[in-house]
Every structure is written in C-alpha cells, then in structure tokens.
Amino acid sequence: MDNLKIVVIGAGIGGLTAGIALTQAGYEVEIYDRVRELRPVGAGISLWPNGVKVLNRLGLGDRMAKIGGIMNRMEYRTKTGELLNTIDLMPLIHEVGQRPYPVARRDLQMMLLEAFPGEVKLDHKCIGVEEDDTGVTAFFENGHKARGDLLVAADGIRSILRTYVLGEEIEPQYGGYINWNGLVPADEELAPQDHWVIYVGDHKRASMMPVAGDRFYFFFDVPLFKGIPANPDTYKTELKEHFAGWAKPIQTLIECFDPYAVARPEIHDVGPIDRYVKGRVALLGDSAHATCPDMGQGGCQAMEDSLVLTNYLMTTNLGVEYALKRYEMERTERANAVVQKARKRAEQIHGKDPTVTQQWYDQLAIEKPTDVTNAITKVITAGPLH
Numbered sequence: 001m002d003n004l005k006i007v008v009i010g011a012g013i014g015g016l017t018a019g020i021a022l023t024q025a026g027y028e029v030e031i032y033d034r035v036r037e038l039r040p041v042g043a044g045i046s047l048w049p050n051g052v053k054v055l056n057r058l059g060l061g062d063r064m065a066k067i068g069g070i071m072n073r074m075e076y077r078t079k080t081g082e083l084l085n086t087i088d089l090m091p092l093i094h095e096v097g098q099r100p101y102p103v104a105r106r107d108l109q110m111m112l113l114e115a116f117p118g119e120v121k122l123d124h125k126c127i128g129v130e131e132d133d134t135g136v137t138a139f140f141e142n143g144h145k146a147r148g149d150l151l152v153a154a155d156g157i158r159s160i161l162r163t164y165v166l167g168e169e170i171e172p173q174y175g176g177y178i179n180w181n182g183l184v185p186a187d188e189e190l191a192p193q194d195h196w197v198i199y200v201g202d203h204k205r206a207s208m209m210p211v212a213g214d215r216f217y218f219f220f221d222v223p224l225f226k227g228i229p230a231n232p233d234t235y236k237t238e239l240k241e242h243f244a245g246w247a248k249p250i251q252t253l254i255e256c257f258d259p260y261a262v263a264r265p266e267i268h269d270v271g272p273i274d275r276y277v278k279g280r281v282a283l284l285g286d287s288a289h290a291t292c293p294d295m296g297q298g299g300c301q302a303m304e305d306s307l308v309l310t311n312y313l314m315t316t317n318l319g320v321e322y323a324l325k326r327y328e329m330e331r332t333e334r335a336n337a338v339v340q341k342a343r344k345r346a347e348q349i350h351g352k353d354p355t356v357t358q359q360w361y362d363q364l365a366i367e368k369p370t371d372v373t374n375a376i377t378k379v380i381t382a383g384p385l386h
C-alpha cells in the first residue's frame, strides 16, 4: 500500500524503530511522546543479532557498530569468583551472521532519533483513540488530535492503548526481582574488556559487559519483594549487603559506580496476550509483550515488530486491517514465545524454586559452551531475519 499516514504513540526503542522503518517505506509518520524530554530509562542494553539485523536492514549497521561494545566471550563465575564456564561467542556470530552489541541506551536513543527524519512531538500524552471507516484519530491531553490511516501503539509496558485493543486492563506481572544498572569506566580489575562476565550465587547476579567508549554496562539482580522504596543514597550500602562476601571485582564495582546515574527497576512482564491489534491500531514493543530481561530480547522483539509491520503494509493491497492482522498472527507467535521463555529463565535464575536454580548452577559448570551458544542461536534464528 502507498500513501499511508501513520501515527505512532511512544518514542522508545519500539516507536523510533517503527518510525524509521515506516518512513523508509515511503509513509508519512508522526511520533508523539508524553514526556517533555526524552531520556533513556536504564543505562545499557544488549542487542542480540536478531535486533542488530533489523538495524542493518534500516541502513544503521555502521552506526550501530560504532556504539556497540565488542563482546567476544561470555564468562560465568561463582559468587566468590571461581570460573564456572567460558563461552566463545564466535561460533554463534558465524552461525547467525552478526555480532551482538551491548550498547549504552543513550547512544542507541541518539542514533535512532537522528535516523528518524521527522519530528518527535514531545509533551503529547495520548488519552484515547477513535476509529471510523476511513481512519483513526488519537486524542491528547493538551487538546491536540492526530489522524492517520493506522496507529502504532508503542506506549510501553503500562500502555493505555493496550486496554483499548484488548477491551480490558492487563496488569504487568512482577518478575520477582529488582535490578540495579549503570555504566562505569572499563577496567581490567573489573573484567576483561571484551568479555561479558556474569557472577551467580544465592539466586542473585552481578554482571558487566563492554559498551563503546571504554565503558562497562553493569547490572545487579536481587530477588526481593516489590515496593521497597528506592533511594540512590542507600544503593551502595544495600548492594554491599546483598553482595557481601562476593568476589573482589564485584566489591570494586560497587565502590566505583555513581548511584545517582543508576536505574533501579522492579522487573515486570506482560502477557502472553493473544491480541496485538484492533482494527487500525497495532500494539508494538513492550505494550504488546514486555519481557523479563533475562534473555536480552525485549528491545530486539520491538525491532522485529517494526520490520514485520512495515513489510506487511508494503506488500499487500488488501487494506490496513488485513496487514495488521497478518502482523498480529506472526508477532503473537514469535514474541509471546519469547515472553514465556524469558519468564521461565527469570524464575530459574532467581530462585523461584531453589532446587531448579541449584541445578542451573550445577549445569553451568559442566555445560558444553556450544550448548549455550546453540540455545541462543535458536532464539535468534526464530526471528524474521534468520
């Protein structure tokens, strides 16, 4: 279909990637976000090759390679620092044809914003939509209205447009743990600079991976009740307690991060839900399938959504609603499987059943590295650009 006008709600990874893909397809795209200033939520993200390939397809491969960290090896260690397993990532890279790239979220956001040729209209909070036979209208709190042939609802995990699509409100589900994440200067005392290092023990994790600019993206995961007040003044003390007795690099990491530049999300997911589309409105990204980050796939799935949606719109002449239905069929199958798998993995890592977590620790010590890379490869190659 030609000459479509598309309204996108949300300028996160999903909304921006969709905006770029749809504009490149020749459509007129307007992106709206409720915030006054776009700031990334969180410090870093690992983009696996299924996400990176979407960016390559959109002509952003070189720019991505500049901001991505070079990660050649994964290393699992016990909490006291003994090596459990070391996994060469080259077999995976050769199998799927692309490197994964850990990246600082701010760099990724800048890259996507620069690549979107239109304007992102900030301070526009969408409060509802209405459809008729010829299009869809979005209504904003400030009185503005935007009309398009279709609307992409990339409004994140607490999407109000999901309620419109499903006809009921779905509460995100707590994943059972809190995550602290930030950036620190890379230092050999913390980890080798081309490694993704993961310390595991007591159902917790502490991890570092390289991003561009000689920095590590780090995170700590601790299973805790939700609702504990967050206060940067106490992050270091809390983490020193949670990780008391852990290996020296972890203690050094806690010493050196800036707590006021650290994000501390309580991890949630959504779904699986069986509908991503109603009429001319399509959910995309976390609004459809927010995912526990234990597979590093939430943002990658939003990128896949963007490509698949664009392809269906471009390659049919049967109308917008037909294209969106096809998008829904393909993406519910793929992304819902990832949501379920990631939740299972979150439970395995974070001690939902302590026996299962202990089995995972035991397995890490004896697992063949190629078993690990084959499992990751399987997830990546189940995407649209396999």
Ligand SMILES: Cc1cc2nc3c(=O)[nH]c(=O)nc-3n(C[C@H](O)[C@H](O)[C@H](O)COP(=O)(O)OP(=O)(O)OC[C@H]3O[C@@H](n4cnc5c(N)ncnc54)[C@H](O)[C@@H]3O)c2cc1C
Pocket: 009, 010, 011, 012, 013, 014, 015, 016, 032, 033, 034, 035, 042, 044, 045, 046, 047, 048, 051, 124, 125, 126, 127, 154, 155, 156, 157, 159, 160, 179, 181, 265, 267, 284, 285, 286, 287, 290, 291, 293, 295, 296, 297, 298, 299, 300, 301, 302
């Ligand atoms: C700790 C953590 C680590 C992660 N690690 C990874 C990883 O390694 N790899 C990976 O691929 N993914 C990862 N993810 C997942 C990834 O961050 C998300 O899947 C991705 O950011 C979702 O993008 P989105 O655009 O769908 O939503 P969001 O980034 O949430 O964007 C939604 C946007 O919509 C706007 N908005 C909301 N409501 C309205 C409204 N009513 N009107 C207008 N605008 C509105 C918001 O302001 C926001 O800008 C991680 C997530 C977490 C929490």
